[in-house]
Amino acid sequence: MAIATYTLVALDCREPESLARFYAAVLGGEIKQYDEDWYDLYAPGGHRISFQRAADHQPPKWPQASSDSQQLHLDFTVTDMDRAQEEVLALGAKALDLDDQDGERGFRVFADPAGHPFCLCRE
Template identity: 65%
Template sequence: MPQGHPGTMALATLALTAIDCPEPRRLAEFYAAVLGGEVKDDQTDDGHWIDLYLPGGQRLAFQKVPDLRPPEWPRADRNSQQLHLDLDVEDIDAAQERVLALGARPLDVDDDGGKRGFRVYADPAGHPFCLCRA
């Protein structure tokens, strides 16, 4: 049975996080290059759903939405981010170089000389994610 906070029992366990995007395979391969893992396509839905099985057992899924309007960073009024990933890294400069080479684009990378501890990027589909100093 899943466990929650001490003294409570969890109702469920997290199965996966699904991310809408126009090109599921491309975005799954981007995150596989960033996080590791294995991209799997069950071949039954013409590429509309792709899974990324991460080391450690977590799973990200990528769902095709052809007319996706990506979130705007930082916006709180309309079309704001609904979800973003925080990714811990040992060397933020090396990680930045790598994600940019993979197709990410910088949104807010002024981390005040390291004082802030994170930098914000958009993945190839436009979803924000942060590289955070581990």
């Protein structure tokens, strides 16, 4: 029997409203503001990502050194990798690792505008 029920992933960031809008443009869904420091994105499929103001947030380094951590990363499945890449870059994502080894690896790594890594993964 499960001990708990999954609720959400919360991302620390300096500007929660703008980061919520970035992910809404990537995933779709509805943004709800809890207060000036907390925004929720209710994405299609019932998933929830929250964005919490952390004035001193520092994004993880990429590529990570052995003493650093990604903190977390999000994976998103896409049907057209090249088109999805163009679109997230146009929204303000930063390319971190685009070498998908001619499709063998099946994913590409980006950072959102606040610096959190995320992957676009082939379906």
